[in-house]
Amino acid sequence: MSRLPEITDLFARLASNLETLNPTATNEDQEAIDLSISHLNQSLNLEDSSRVRVLDTALSLMCFRAPQVFDSVIEYLVKTIVTVLSSSITCKAFRFGKAEFLRVGSRVSSRDCAGLIGACAAVLGKLEGHGLLSQSLLYAVVRVAVSASCFRFGLEITPILDVKSIEGGTPTVLKLLSRFPRDISFENQQIPLRLLLWYLDPLILKNDVSNILQDVIRRPFLCLKVAFHERTDWNSIIICLALSPATFVETRALLHNWFLMTGLASVLELQIELVSLILDVVSRPMWWGLTMDIGLKLPFSYAYFLHHHQLLRTLDGPLSCQNLLCLVRSTIKPASHSMRHSDSPLTQHAATKIGMINYKSQWSMAMNFPDWFYFALTVLFSGKSLHDNFHSEGTVEAAEPGHSHDPKLPCSTAAAQYIAWVLSPTSESHQELLVECLAKISESWALKKCTDKHNKETSGYRKKLKKIKFQDKTDDCALLQEYDCKTIALWLGEFQDTHASQGNSLQQNVLFRRISLGILIGCSNGINEDGCQLLLHYAATGNFLPLTETQIAGLKHRNWNSQRQDDSTAWFEKCNIKEAVAGTCLVFHLTDAVESMSTSLFENEERGIDFICRVKIRARKYLLNCVKKLICIKIDEEDGFLMLRDLCSRLARWRQQGKDVFQGSKDLDDAVDALSHKLSSIQTVSA
Incomplete structure (x- = not known):
């Protein structure tokens, strides 16, 4: 019973019985069923001439109906097939001469599996309404097919790949997918x-x-x-x-x-x-x-x-400067060594580069742990203030003298080297240029902060404060925010010039633009919402939000706060839907990254929550402007409706990340209400 003809004969009997038993049978069909039962009765009579109807009497006494009998026949026939298929899978040891061999697999050959799957597919649809019979039958057939070997053995016990046995397997397997259960059972x-x-x-x-x-x-x-x-x-x-x-x-x-x-x-x-x-x-x-x-x-x-188990241990471990130095040591030096001593021909050199970025490489593994990239960005721009911003014992301090890592390597330099390696893993010379570029970028930001602090302490700044009478502290903050926004714009201009000098690879551009997010994560306390909008929009799209005349020239009117709101709205008039989608996604992904980082950067849970909320508060204005742009789009297709529904759910989740710091925020409440209203109206029209 382990060969294909016997098994397919069982399938044929099952199909015949399923054809006889139809849940929607008419009166004529029911008469045919009863006639089949009568023929079955005759086979159970002791004598052909006997008038004793054994099965009819037994069924009548037990109150069974004919369909119930057929259900039992089908159930046990399926169980028989499952048992036969399961018994065909064996593990057997045998001898050939002085050698011993272990055979594990099915006695049904791989060549016959296509016919077996076809026979199963023909009856699965008819087994609906019979409980779990179809799943048990499907499982048994697939298990036999998986256990079947694609090799045949001769007398010399040399395995030979039987190509014909695996041809045409995919079309027959696809027949089973329509009956495939979505859930998982153990x-x-x-x-x-x-x-x-x-x-x-x-x-x-x-x-x-x-x-x-x-x-x-x-x-x-x-x-x-x-x-x-x-x-x-x-x-x-x-x-x-x-x-x-x-x-x-x-x-x-x-x-x-x-x-x-x-x-x-x-x-x-x-x-x-x-x-x-x-x-x-x-x-x-x-x-x-x-x-x-x-x-x-x-x-x-x-x-x-x-591959690279030690690297996995570091990447999956806590974020710290010590571990960052460990990453630099384990990832960059091997790459530099291979590139420095590569005297192979051009084809071998190209193969070496491909090997450095394939799925087995260190770079591939590092790309699966983006928290380290964002942490390196934070270290790069935080500088000496890193310990003040992320006060956590043992997580941000650099390597001590005598440590296995180089004690002379500053943590910010290690961060630059790691970022450069992620951006350009195959070229040592390009990595060195990127390290210099990143050092200039971070120094430029540090100078902008120092200049900003110095200007706030000059007499001209204080004269302006005395000349204009502010009614409250909000207006004072508005003046500071104007200059901060201008400072960010100037720095981004320098950053873009540096970016343009590093090539135009799409992958590199996307990652390089996100370098600016290190400022938002590590130094967001000194940046206002308008400055954050510039950073976020550039990181998401590579484009600049246009500064208005008010923001460029400085404060000219006493009612600057209301004017600032108009300017902020005007920023997004020229932004298209694609840019709004990219900006919204960036804010969500950035908040997720910050939430993941907070568990390593802070031993105190409350400080970690404050860290998440600080970034959310800085990104709130940009996110709302992007959402307002998306609410205005026309929804004509199902994808557009799903996009808005996902946006509504994601916005509600973003609001609760860390903790809800926007209670009573009218702008955010209005955005959520507008999204919900639009979704409701679309569903009403569709209905």
């Missing part, structure tokens, strides 16, 4: 069906990842962390990846290659989130719904990253 600790299908056909894994990526691209405000918890099919994908480190390695390699080919930030965002979630499942499996037994069987995190 009944009897079986391997999840989705994971078996990935083993059977890797193209299914690629399609699953591609479908998620398409949602990420067309829904820019979708919170992946929440979606992977709430969406059943996405949640099952994460669990299956956690159960199979080899499959996770393939998925990470696939996304990394897509990122290198396209440069899309959405691809990198999905890859980063998958890495974060897998590490989370490994660290707390029961929180993800896994049983204790399954959780104890999960491998260590190193199994999911086959």
